Amino acid sequence: MIYLDYAATTPMSKEAINAFVEAATAYFGNASSLHDIGSNAERLLTICRQELAALIGGEERGIYFTSGGTEANILAIRSLINAHRHRGNHLITTKIEHASLYHLFQQLETEGFEVTYLPVNQFGQIDIDDLERAITPKTILASIQHANSEIGTIQPVAEIGWRLRHHGVIFHSDCVQTFGKIRIDVKRMFVDSLSVSAHKIYGPKGVGAVYIDPRIKWQPCFPNATHEYGFRPGTVNVPGIASFVTAAQHICDNMDSEHARFEQLRRCLLALIREKSLPVTVEGHPDARLPHIVGLSAHGIEGQYILLECNRDNIAISTGSACQVGKQTPSRTMLAVGKSAEEAKQFIRVSFGKWTTEKDIHRFISSLERICQQRKELETS
Known part of the structure; x- marks a missing residue:
């Protein structure tokens, strides 16, 4: 066919499959265990964190591995608004976000948040002036996708990020469709948080990541969670992550x-x-x-x-x-x-x-x- x-979705590449098999064989330990087998897995996890951060121009401490792009989006938004709820209750997004975000923002409206859904033009781009007009003293976060998954339109993310930073608004961007396809640099794009997924770049399904600038405060969605610096519960999928990062390195190189x-x-x-x-x-x-x-x-x-x-x-x-x-x-x-x-x-x-x-x-x-x-x-x- x-x-x-x-x-x-993409089929897994040979490089990603080989990395998964090797990691599952040699680094099968729980990365949170204190014995040597667990420590070996933790060292591999640290290398993966460093490598993924380098691919997006970010810092190792800002990488949190997840079960995929949807969880990455949800945990990023909720963790950030939990920590900044005292500043306001207004959020900004667009009408064409991925379902995971669009439905999340609809849910947040039932929880007392006010959400502005920015319109797009005939080509699928937002108007920067609409974004400026939407910002209020109570705006704490905006989530605007890097590119649309249906028509491929790329948003002017660097300009969006610069405007939001000028107003002190946290900027999250869903980069699931763009990672590995076009260059991403969180510092040059003024992105505070982003989400990526492995299965869009010839890696395994069920693996993704969030990046949150280490200077931005967040509050965990799950109190007392111990994995990924408390960002999420659940044993870390070290073989899947190793496969993800291998796929990411390969696609970025090409x-x-x-x-x-x-x-x-x-x-x-x-x-x-x-x-x-x-x-x-x-x-x-x-x-x-x-x-x-x-x-x-x-x-x-x-x-x-x-x-x-x-x-x-x-x-x-x-x-x-x-x-x-x-x-x-x-x-x-x-x-x-x-x-x-x-x-x-x-x-x-x-x-x-x-x-x-x-x-x-x-x-x-x-x-x-x-x-x-x-x-x-x-x-x-």
Whole structure:
């Protein structure tokens, strides 16, 4: 099967698998145990913390390993607002955040917090002036994603971070889709906290991390937790973390060459759409976007129908975030950029990875052309 859904998840790389097996064999101890076997695991964990911090321009003491991106997002936000609740109760986010954050902020509204959901333009970017106007003396935190998982639009994170720091507002950014794809430097981006995940970069599922600037206070969600400096309970997954960091090092080492290759694949895809005169619209920002994510709206054809027809042709695509699969409601991102509910259901996402080739793109376009032609024939019959 041709896999064009790398934004949902990636297969583990050989490097990550080998690292997991080696760590699980030689460093199986509980990193919190005081005997030598536990100490060996703790030393490996420390090396992983140092290496991951270096990849984002952060400090070792700010890295906290989690069970994935969703837990990273939730624990980061809750730990930060717990420590700063005395300063106010106003929070800022966007209408197009990942489900883990969007639903968290909805929950926080029931707990006495006031939340401003910033709108986005037709390309999926926020307006910096809207952000400025949203800030109040009671604003304690803003959470704005680095890039959207459905259309790939990148937010002007450095400018956002600079504005928020000027106002003394803590800035968290969900970087799950961007880590390993574009450069991240927490200091240059003025990011106080971020979240990343292993399974988006050819690492194992069930592993992620939070970075919180060591100068920013946080208060644990779980009192008396002993793991990860009290950030979370539960035995630390040392083999999974070693595999995660190995995958992270490998993808960051090859980031520039892969970025150029993804741009070429994207150009190939868009050129074929024009050449075949397919009735689809490319969504997202024309320039500020991740090259490996291409959001498409198919005129008059539901995305789920296209997905199923592509699957019959042994091609895997998606209709948006994997966390929303099975939901009857249309994509929040599509609604936020101005689509009607009916138009939002016509969305599909194609995403490239390390094994994607131009031949795969041609196969997908052939399948899409067939689907569009069949629908046209049905409408005219």
